[in-house]
Each structure stands twice: as C-alpha cells, then as structure tokens.
Amino acid sequence: GAGVSQSPSNKVTEKGKDVELRCDPISGHTALYWYRQSLGQGLEFLIYFQGNSAPDKSGLPSDRFSAERTGGSVSTLTIQRTQQEDSAVYLCASSPLGGGADTQYFGPGTRLTVL
Amino acid sequence: AQSVTQLGSHVSVSEGALVLLRCNYSSSVPPYLFWYVQYPNQGLQLLLKYTTGATLVKGINGFEAEFKKSETSFHLTKPSAHMSDAAEYFCAVQGTGSNYKLTFGKGTLLTVNP
Numbered sequence: 171g172a173g174v175s176q177s178p179s180n181k182v183t184e185k186g187k188d189v190e191l192r193c194d195p196i197s198g199h200t201a202l203y204w205y206r207q208s209l210g211q212g213l214e215f216l217i218y219f220q221g222n223s224a225p226d227k228s229g230l231p232s233d234r235f236s237a238e239r240t241g242g243s244v245s246t247l248t249i250q251r252t253q254q255e256d257s258a259v260y261l262c263a264s265s266p267l268g269g270g271a272d273t274q275y276f277g278p279g280t281r282l283t284v285l
Numbered sequence: 286a287q288s289v290t291q292l293g294s295h296v297s298v299s300e301g302a303l304v305l306l307r308c309n310y311s312s313s314v315p316p317y318l319f320w321y322v323q324y325p326n327q328g329l330q331l332l333l334k335y336t337t338g339a340t341l342v343k344g345i346n347g348f349e350a351e352f353k354k355s356e357t358s359f360h361l362t363k364p365s366a367h368m369s370d371a372a373e374y375f376c377a378v379q380g381t382g383s384n385y386k387l388t389f390g391k392g393t394l395l396t397v398n399p
Contacts, residue, residue: 212389212390213375213387213389213392215386215388218385226386229386261329265385268385269385270317271334271337271379273319273331274331274387278328
C-alpha cells in the first residue's frame with residue numbers, strides 16, 4: 171500500500187518568508203509525528219498528533235513553528251519568518267495507534283533551505 | 286528522560302565482514318528499542334524492534350540485535366556485510382505515557398569496502 175508522503179520534497183526560501191510543509195500519513199493511522207533532522211542536532215522530535223489533537227508540542231523550537239492536522243489525516247507544519255537555522259530535513263511519521271511499541275513509518279522528508 | 290548513545294559515528298567494514306553497530310540506552314522504564322536505516326536522500330526504514338519477550342530480535346536484510354538489560358545495550362549485527370548495506374543507521378528508544386515519540390542516537394554511517 172501507499173506509504174507516508176511529504177511535499178514538497180525540496181523547498182528553498184528566503185529568510186523571513188513563511189513556509190508550509192505537508193504530510194500525508196498512511197491511511198487509517200491515528201498517530202502522526204513530525205521530526206527534524208539537521209547536521210548539528212541529529213533527529214529531533216517536534217510534535218505528536220493523536221487524531222486531530224496535539225497532546226505534545228514540546229519539541230517545537232519556537233512560537234514561529236506550528237502544526238495542524240485535519241480530518242485525522244493530512245498534517246501541515248508551518249514555519250513563520252524563517253531563519254537560516256531552520257534549514258533541515260523535516261520528516262513526518264505515522265503509526266497505527268500511537269501506543270507503545272507501535273512502529274512509526276517515515277516519509278521521505280522535505281529538505282528546507284533558508285537563504 | 287530517555288537517551289541513546291551510538292558509539293562510533295562512522296564504521297567501515299569490508300564486504301563479507303561482520304557488521305557491529307553499538308547502541309546503549311538510558312531509560313527509567315523497560316524500553317522499547319528500534320533500529321532504523323536511512324539511505325541517501327530517503328526517509329527512515331525500520332530494520333527491527335524490541336518490545337518484550339525474546340531478547341534476540343531478527344530484522345530485515347539479515348540484521349539482528351540483542352537486548353541486554355544488564356548492559357543497557359541493543360547492538361546491531363550482521364554476519365556478512367554487503368555493498369548495499371552502506372547507509373546511516375539510527376538506534377532509538379520510544380517514549381512512554383502520553384507520548385510515544387522516538388528519541389534517536391546521533392547515527393552511525395556504515396561504509397562497506399569492496
């Protein structure tokens with residue numbers, strides 16, 4: 171079946187602009203996660219959705235970052251007033267239930283470059 | 286708080302040689318542990334996971350890992366390396382409670398020489 175998809179695959183933007191990154195999880199998966207992968211910080215958790223609710227936003231690095239999920243499916247990560255330190259690969263993952271030992275399936279990521 | 290340490294950011298082996306990638310974890314509760322592989326410009330693919338039960342876990346592509354509670358380790362092995370194994374490998378521990386996020390190690394880049 172179809173895996174997790176993300177768009178765009180690459181995004182180049184200018185400092186100060188807003189960007190939106192999209193994640194389409196595997197159909198029927200109730201849990202959705204956003205992670206960020208950067209050279210300096212490795213893989214970091216950003217936010218977790220269970221259905222349309224976000225019980226844990228503790229990984230969002232600043233209030234410039236926000237995310238929403240609609241219909242228990244598609245999620246959008248928005249970064250406002252982008253900074254150069256936001257340059258990274260943003261990975262989305264989904265899992266069937268969001269419980270312990272649940273496998274997270276990752277998308278290919280969106281590579282964000284802020285000039 | 287949970288954490289993962291991967292010893293060796295870069296491991297180089299010859300084709301046909303044993304692959305050993307080291308992972309140690311810190312967790313206040315019995316952990317769920319994962320190994321993921323990332324090929325260039327791709328997302329993460331699950332190799333194997335430990336939840337409960339048998340401590341020797343077999344995964345895809347001939348990889349296996351052994352959970353050793355006394356050593357807080359979850360090392361990844363493969364008896365004979367193949368060129369196609371060249372990739373970056375991440376060990377992760379899963380959170381508990383209301384958030385099942387993964388906490389990853391820094392990764393180990395595996396190079397396989399002909």
